[in-house]
Amino acid sequence: MFMNWFKSSRAVSGHIMTKQDVIKNILKKLDSKQDKLFEKAMNELKNDALIEIKDDGVTLVLTQKGAESIC
Secondary structure (H helix, E strand, O other): HHHHHHHHHHHHHHHHHHHHHHHHHHHHHHHHHHHHHHHHHHHHHHHHEEEEOOOOOEEEEEOOHHHHHOO
């Protein structure tokens, strides 16, 4: 879901998914099962070095590796 958003936005390395973007484009579309997996998905993308998570815990930054993975 996160990477699809970056791809549809034609994001490049350093592109930011703001807290508002996460709420509007991800959180509002989740059902209860998906909601439980939200943080796990973010952490997996972070651990795979596809995104960086800012200090607020919600704002996401696409890394170079992440940008290359959506091409």
